[in-house]
Amino acid sequence: MNGIEPARDVMVxxxxxxxxxxxxxxxxxxxxxxxxxxxxxxxxxxxxxEVLAQIAExxxxxxxxxxxxxxxxxxxxxxxxTAQDGGRTPAPGSAAGTTPAGxxxxxxxxxxxxxxxSVSEIGEGLRxxxxxxxxxxxxxxxxxxxxGKAAREIDFLHRGPTPDPADSPGLAASxxxxxxxxxxxxxxxxxxxxxxxxxxxxxxxDDLKARRRAIVAWTVAIAAGISGVLVALSIIAREPTPPIWxxxxxxxxxxxxxxxxxxxxxTQRVLRRNHLNVATGEP
Amino acid sequence: MRSTTVLFQIxxxxxxxxxLEESARSVLYWARHTARLAYRIEVWLVVEPExxxxxxxVYEALRRDGVRILVVPRSxxxxxxxxxxxxxLQFAVExxxxxxxSGPATWVYHQDEETCVGQDTLLGxxxxxxxxxxxxxxxxxxxxxxxxxxxxxxxxxxxxxxxFRVLDSMTLPANPTAGFHGSxxxxxxxxxxxxxxxxxxxAPAEDLTFEIRARARFGAVFGVLKGFAYExxxxxxxDQLRQRRRWVHGILFALHRSRELPARRRLxxxxxxxxxxxxxxxxxxxxxxxxxxxxxxxxxxxxxTGFVWVSMATGYLEGYRLHREYLPRSxxxxxxxxxxxxxxxxxxxxxxxxxxxxxSLGDFVAKDRxxxxxxxxxxxxxxxxxxxxxx
Numbered sequence: 209m210n211g212i213e214p215a216r217d218v219m220v221x222x223x224x225x226x227x228x229x230x231x232x233x234x235x236x237x238x239x240x241x242x243x244x245x246x247x248x249x250x251x252x253x254x255x256x257x258e259v260l261a262q263i264a265e266x267x268x269x270x271x272x273x274x275x276x277x278x279x280x281x282x283x284x285x286x287x288x289x290t291a292q293d294g295g296r297t298p299a300p301g302s303a304a305g306t307t308p309a310g311x312x313x314x315x316x317x318x319x320x321x322x323x324x325x326s327v328s329e330i331g332e333g334l335r336x337x338x339x340x341x342x343x344x345x346x347x348x349x350x351x352x353x354x355x356g357k358a359a360r361e362i363d364f365l366h367r368g369p370t371p372d373p374a375d376s377p378g379l380a381a382s383x384x385x386x387x388x389x390x391x392x393x394x395x396x397x398x399x400x401x402x403x404x405x406x407x408x409x410x411x412x413x414d415d416l417k418a419r420r421r422a423i424v425a426w427t428v429a430i431a432a433g434i435s436g437v438l439v440a441l442s443i444i445a446r447e448p449t450p451p452i453w454x455x456x457x458x459x460x461x462x463x464x465x466x467x468x469x470x471x472x473x474x475t476q477r478v479l480r481r482n483h484l485n486v487a488t489g490e491p
Numbered sequence: 492m493r494s495t496t497v498l499f500q501i502x503x504x505x506x507x508x509x510x511l512e513e514s515a516r517s518v519l520y521w522a523r524h525t526a527r528l529a530y531r532i533e534v535w536l537v538v539e540p541e542x543x544x545x546x547x548x549v550y551e552a553l554r555r556d557g558v559r560i561l562v563v564p565r566s567x568x569x570x571x572x573x574x575x576x577x578x579x580l581q582f583a584v585e586x587x588x589x590x591x592x593s594g595p596a597t598w599v600y601h602q603d604e605e606t607c608v609g610q611d612t613l614l615g616x617x618x619x620x621x622x623x624x625x626x627x628x629x630x631x632x633x634x635x636x637x638x639x640x641x642x643x644x645x646x647x648x649x650x651x652x653x654x655f656r657v658l659d660s661m662t663l664p665a666n667p668t669a670g671f672h673g674s675x676x677x678x679x680x681x682x683x684x685x686x687x688x689x690x691x692x693x694a695p696a697e698d699l700t701f702e703i704r705a706r707a708r709f710g711a712v713f714g715v716l717k718g719f720a721y722e723x724x725x726x727x728x729x730d731q732l733r734q735r736r737r738w739v740h741g742i743l744f745a746l747h748r749s750r751e752l753p754a755r756r757r758l759x760x761x762x763x764x765x766x767x768x769x770x771x772x773x774x775x776x777x778x779x780x781x782x783x784x785x786x787x788x789x790x791x792x793x794x795x796t797g798f799v800w801v802s803m804a805t806g807y808l809e810g811y812r813l814h815r816e817y818l819p820r821s822x823x824x825x826x827x828x829x830x831x832x833x834x835x836x837x838x839x840x841x842x843x844x845x846x847x848x849x850x851s852l853g854d855f856v857a858k859d860r861x862x863x864x865x866x867x868x869x870x871x872x873x874x875x876x877x878x879x880x881x882x
Binding site for chain 1: 527609610611614615618652653655656658659660662667668715717718719762763765766769770772773776777779780783784785786787788789790791792793794795796797798799800801802803805809812813816817819820
């Protein structure tokens, strides 16, 4: 039938799309992660926005072929006459007529209405699934992050409990001072976990300090490489001297150079000169 | 002899109640869970009446937990008639003096409404006040709270790496690259009393004005404060733009209106501003290079271009590495690059946008987590205990 063929094409495209699309809203899938091969999984991994777009396209394809009596939303569960209905009386409101290809089924308009309503319903359902998927994905990310933190904290504690700093004679007095604060601030201390964030800070600073020389080496090497290529290209290009106003424009690129040079040296100096670690309870 | 006291002072309009509460409770929590502190702690919230009216219940709950709430009276006026945050800061100075808390044994740790502390922050402060060698300390700020990897969040990573430049500059006698912070700074209260925050009219960069005055009066009394502070970036590009606009207006204000700014500092500040303003023309000239032939000058600029590009990229890369242990999720390289470009574009536009528009008083930037950002304390749970944990 003339009017149904395009819709079938759309269906094929949709199916193909659902098999090949990237996972929906998975923010940073690992590189080695590939969509699963089985059909249900492939549907789950399909990009909902693509599916919705395909459905909208289907809807658009179907819309112009509705009969004049077609109304908005028909129930997709309503009894639909089948092709075997042959010469029975058309349903009220249905469009029957003749096209260049021949007689049109008296039930065609109704079928299209039902199909269109189904498309809307599927679309609505997919939209809801998309939202739910998004929520679940965020929840999974939260879970993953919290588990990661928990693992790191457990690892820290397993490396050995930190001695209670109050046991240290040199520190006992200051600890006592600290407890003289406002009533709400006075409370027993939790020594072991307490050192976790301080250790993390020290580790972050140590890592940066350890990279200090590497930063210098890489900066100089890459900068020299880029500059070398640019200068070489400029020389090879043998650019003719343009009007002075045009030739001077790239001068604006030189404005921030002193700032970046000073910043580079300053960062190196502050990392070299300062002991930035905080004292933890570690012996 | 009075024991050393540190006032953790959060000065804000007070409308971002959620962020403000988390900041205050992070202090309460870590004060309770950090043993070797060489000082006693007080937490002060200095807010405007409209901020307090946003959620009195939250403020009263904090008061019950030991936080001192100061609501700046509408009728309060400073001698020079300043407004905005400088007015609230000056009010706190006067209040502290009236309570007899000012003096060399009292230090003020300044926080923005979203500045959370960790144990490392408190230990760093402890180290600084115990040494009692310098009078003002400034440290490095991370931006992991409510981190979602958006362009404005990626852009903040560069600020952290740039903080090392700020620390170096600030500890040198003339502050050659004009670095300073408005938060994560520790000031001995007698110095703050003497310098004050009062200015004629609205002072959009009260921190810069303070630094200029303190340096002029006390010399090189600035030192490195160990420990990170934990903040959050702007939630949207519009907020990022507004925040930067306020900074630009602060710099312009200092250049135009600060009579205490020495000629040399004025020059360095002017150059800093020029560097920022040159970003947009630089980008436009780069785009025009596709059309025009610039000629032999390219050979000269080519020598320096590599260093500038690598320095900018290093800011993002090292900024991310500094944050890595604190962020709730990793980010793909492609997304990182794309968001860095968008975030950078906003910073490129910001100074020119600031010239074209005027900030409103305080230029309110939302810091309370929008509904679209997930609620639980994922990003900096260790640094930002939820209310239930901190209670």
